[in-house]
Amino acid sequence: MTRMTARPENVHQAQLLRLLRDDGPRSRAELGDVVRLSRSKLAVETDRLVELGLIEPAGLAASRGGRRSSIVRLSRHLRVVGIDVGATSIDVAVMNGELEILGHLAMPCNVRDGPDIVLDRALDLLGKLRGQGLVDEIHGAGIGVPGPVSFREGVPVVPPIMPGWDRFPVREVISQRLGCPVLVDNDVNIMALGELHAGLARSVEDFLLLKIGTGVGCGIVVDGKVYRGMTGSAGDIGHIQVDDEGPTCVCGNVGCLEATFSGAALARDATAVARSGRSPFLAERLEQTGEVTARDVAAAVAAGDPEALRMVREGGRRVGHVLAGLISFFNPGLVVIAGGVAGLGHILLAEIRSVVYRRSPPLATGNLPIVLSELNDTAGVIGATRLISDHIFAATQDIP
Amino acid sequence: MTRMTARPENVHQAQLLRLLRDDGPRSRAELGDVVRLSRSKLAVETDRLVELGLIEPAGLAASRGGRRSSIVRLSRHLRVVGIDVGATSIDVAVMNGELEILGHLAMPCNVRDGPDIVLDRALDLLGKLRGQGLVDEIHGAGIGVPGPVSFREGVPVVPPIMPGWDRFPVREVISQRLGCPVLVDNDVNIMALGELHAGLARSVEDFLLLKIGTGVGCGIVVDGKVYRGMTGSAGDIGHIQVDDEGPTCVCGNVGCLEATFSGAALARDATAVARSGRSPFLAERLEQTGEVTARDVAAAVAAGDPEALRMVREGGRRVGHVLAGLISFFNPGLVVIAGGVAGLGHILLAEIRSVVYRRSPPLATGNLPIVLSELNDTAGVIGATRLISDHIFAATQDIP
Structure with missing residues (x-):
């Protein structure tokens, strides 16, 4: 076996490798249709990639009229x-x-x-x-x-x-x-x-990934690449203020999004609700396990508990307000919502959408999908x- | 004279033209230091640009030890x-x-x-x-x-x-x-x-230009290029909500930034203040000219009028809150503030900065300059x- 510490030697080889990665095995003729290289130059580059052990032959393609073109694929040994x-x-x-x-x-x-x-x-x-x-x-x-x-x-x-x-x-x-x-x-x-790469954003150049887990953060993709900002802190939206008089945050400020709605905030609020006796469902969880988690709130929502519903709706409204501002600013092609709290599902999503569609400019939301991630833990x-x-x-x- | 409808024919020529545009006349040797081309290839490309009428010779450079290198510059006829x-x-x-x-x-x-x-x-x-x-x-x-x-x-x-x-x-x-x-x-x-190109952002790849004029908008530069978003509405931040119970905006929503602080909003509020008699300075302007403009507020601020100062401070706080959120999200290398209302100058700037430095994450604001544009009308x-x-x-x- 050829040792495969090799790397592409030029932009053409790099482009060919990414094409084969994203679209799977392709005939040399098909590759030639996509990359702007002469037939002979393409042959040189693919031969070189085979030599480097990065790609390998994978049979012959169906005829397109002339000689059958040979198929190549990424090396089966790549890991x-x-x-x-x-x-x-x-x-x-x-x-x-x-x-x-x-x-x-x-x-x-x-x-x-x-x-x-x-x-x-x-x-x-x-x-x-x-x-x-x-x-x-x-x-x-x-x-x-x-x-x-x-x-x-x-x-x-x-x-x-x-x-x-x-x-x-x-x-x-x-x-x-x-x-x-x-x-x-x-x-x-x-x-x-x-x-x-594999989710709902596959064909979208500019999108936002809003993660609502223990904390809240946002991934920003511009032109198919992660945008990290000047010091790498881009997307750090957990401490945007959503309430002048909200709870004090771990960061020392008051009313941060993350302190108002996140997995941690939801557990805190649900525990208080359980103790107050306003939700028999959550009170029972507290008694059984000694704590109340965001997962318990999801179960309470599924069981139709009104206090749990109210908490999720209020949280969705907060997230929606922040997201509406980001959409006005960034005009993305898609917003994907992920993270543990996204497990609250369509009740949360409906509330977020409702605020966004009311508060963002129509030109920005006209064709904007706001969806829950389908990739889960992967x-x-x-x-x-x-x-x-x-x-x-x-x-x-x-x-x- | 050669007709100059010519355009660069490849990436190398394009790069050379942009270098000469941004840095001025350069010797061929200096250009060779910057672009990754062999000496002979560079000569081919620069000769071709001269032929196309896009650049022209401009004398000889000082010797760097060997033969003196010839200087080239963009054609003097380009307009x-x-x-x-x-x-x-x-x-x-x-x-x-x-x-x-x-x-x-x-x-x-x-x-x-x-x-x-x-x-x-x-x-x-x-x-x-x-x-x-x-x-x-x-x-x-x-x-x-x-x-x-x-x-x-x-x-x-x-x-x-x-x-x-x-x-x-x-x-x-x-x-x-x-x-x-x-x-x-x-x-x-x-x-x-x-x-x-010519302002304080000259060497900054990722920055925001916040314009506060009759309306409010934001220019977003990513990697040295304007980011326009999916439908071209990126930066349309005038309708981000800053006040649940603020004034009704022309867009039909309540409490938009632009309805709360902008040239138009300031004129509206200043007229109300003038009518109420709370500012003798603005009342006099109203009597003299029949209206009060943002420019009059600037004059009142310069004269030390407390009501005008209060309006500008409050407005700066609103803008600061929105900007703090955008900085958390975008982590820019610079924020330039421009537009007619930026003429209110350092009192406005101080208020904006104060909110941003208190509300944005330290990692994002550590080395972040927030400055007033120096280009004015150009x-x-x-x-x-x-x-x-x-x-x-x-x-x-x-x-x-």
Whole structure:
């Protein structure tokens, strides 16, 4: 077997690899229709990619009138790894070159245990996938973490819920352990990439991924690429003020979106409601388990509990107000809503939509879909592999 | 003289033209340091640009040790035109290839008079500049209008303050009249391009231009290019809600930013204050002229009138709240504040800054300058010529 640490040598090779990744096996004739290369130049580049071990022949295409064109596909040996570190869980998946999931394992894990423990567990999960014979050589790995990241340096930067991770060299450590290129980004950005690659945003150039989980964040995709902003904090919308007199936030300000509606805020409010006796359903949960979670609120909503419905509606209205402003500003082609609290489903969605369609300019909302993610737990790992795949399948030099 | 309807034939020529435009005359050796071309290929491309009449020799450079390298510059015959149609004025300017202003004329003109009258006046002003011998052939023109524009089609789309302009073929009409390529965009986007080309944003890739004039709008620059959004309405922030119980807006909603603070809102509030007798200064203006404008409020602020100060402070707080949210979301490298109301100057700026630095995440505001534009009335015409120059100086085919 050819060792496949190879990378594309020019923009044409990079384009061919991305085409084969996103659209699957193609005949040389079909590739020639898409890339702007002469027949002979195309042959040179595809032959070179075969030589590099990045693509391989896959039979002959049906005739288009003349000689049958040969089909090529990404090498069957290509493997990329996605690691999605959440606040309370880790997901690890192995993909082929087309970023199809070959294996996916998850386990509970508290990010507060620090980088040594958490990253070791991630590598243990990867070891199990290796044990299943899914992976030989790894060509790259993408990692998402639940906090701000300096993308250039591959380190978390003052992440509020990740004690011990500040400036920990995640990229360097994992790159050395796996012996392959690694990129690190925050969890919301990689979820957005997941939606771009395999979700409802597949054909959308400019969209927003609104994640409502324990916290609230937004992934921004411009022109098919994650927009990170000047210092990497773009999309950090959890602390936009939605209420002059709202609850005090962990950040020290008053009435932040995240302090008013998020998984954590919902659990807090639902606990208060349970204690007050206003919701027999939630009171029972509190008595049974000693706590009330956002998941319990979802169950209460499903059971038709009026207080739970009121909380979700009010929260949806808050989120809707912030989102309406972002849509006025950004005029996206799509908004995808994801994260644990998105599990509240269509009642939450209806409230968000209602505010947005009333408050954003008609020119911006005319054809704007606002939808719930359909990828669930796989958005993060898919996005993480897309991140590293875009990096591997890029020419080292953009102008040849 | 060579006729200069020529355009660059490939990405290298396009890059060379933009370098010479933005940095001025350069020796071939210096150009070779910047573009990634072999010495012989660079010579081929620059020779071809001379042949096309797009650049011309400009003497010899000082020796760098060997043979003296010859200097080239953009052709002295290149002329681009910028037309900035405002709500109540037109500005027309003629620039050389480097987008330096050779001549600039302005006149009052109500955009509500409709496209036939307004565009005729713009061409009259251009005729006067031609009469001064500043222009022979025009190589391109950029036009800004005070309303939403379909950039692709070059037509205004349901512009609220431009009756008669809806879907009027501005680009086509002017392109036929001038016999050159024309692009049309909204006024805030071209102001942002003006700041990018010649203002405080010159070296900033990602920034916001907040215009507070009769209305309120925002220009968004991502990666050195205007971001227009899915339907061209990106930056339309005037109708973000800032007050649940604020004044009713022309859009039919309640408490929009623009209805709460803008040139128009300030004039309305100042008139009310003048009538109530709470400000002797504004009452006197009202008596003298029969109306009170935002300009009068600025004069009252300068004279230390407490009611005027209160209005400006309150307005700054509203703008600051919206801007804080946009900064959390977009994490720009710079915010430039422009437009008539920005003439209120540092009192307004101080209030905006105070809210932003309190309400946006420290990671986003740490090194974020928020400044007043220094370009004044020239931002629009400079930006309009930058728009068309970027178009002319782009290769028709991006991958050669």
